Amino acid sequence: MKHLLQKKYIKTVAVIVACLLLLGIFLLLGPPKLLEKSESPGFCARCHVMESEYTNFMHSGAHRRLQCVDCHLPHENPASHYTWKSIDGMKDVIHFYSGIVPERIELSDHGKRVVQQNCIRCHSELVSQIDQSRNCWECHRSITHIGTGAAPGM
DSSP, X not given: OHHHHHHHHHHHHHHHHHHHHHHHHHHHHOSTTHHHHTTSHHHHHTSGGGHHHHHHHHTSGGXXXXXXXXXXXXXXXXXXXXXXXXXXXXXXXXXXXXXXXXXXXXXXXXXXXXXXXXXXXXXXXXXXXXOOSSOHHHHOGGGSSSOOSOOTTO
């Protein structure tokens, strides 16, 4: 009898562990298509804080065919990409629901490095021929969400 109870206990624990594992995978990856949806500009624009950035983005020429994550998240490896997606997403949620939103949304130092790396990643042939000591958007102001035109003195 004791042996049967041990088997039943082990079986119950195994089922619970399997369910928790499946739940963890589901929460990690999200409902079907959620991960894909959360990388689209439309998803980012749902937050009223990002409305003007989204509007400017949609009028920004060639880059409007990109997803927000193409520029704003690292692409060295999936672990880094999804770690920063989680961190940045949580910061956005906190800002949105706390109501503490900066007057002007600006890139952090980490965000600037990521965007610069992604400019170089996508435009490596062109960038290899120029001085890379400046950030791309210092000259190409029209690629930012708020900038238009050429940099002063150009």
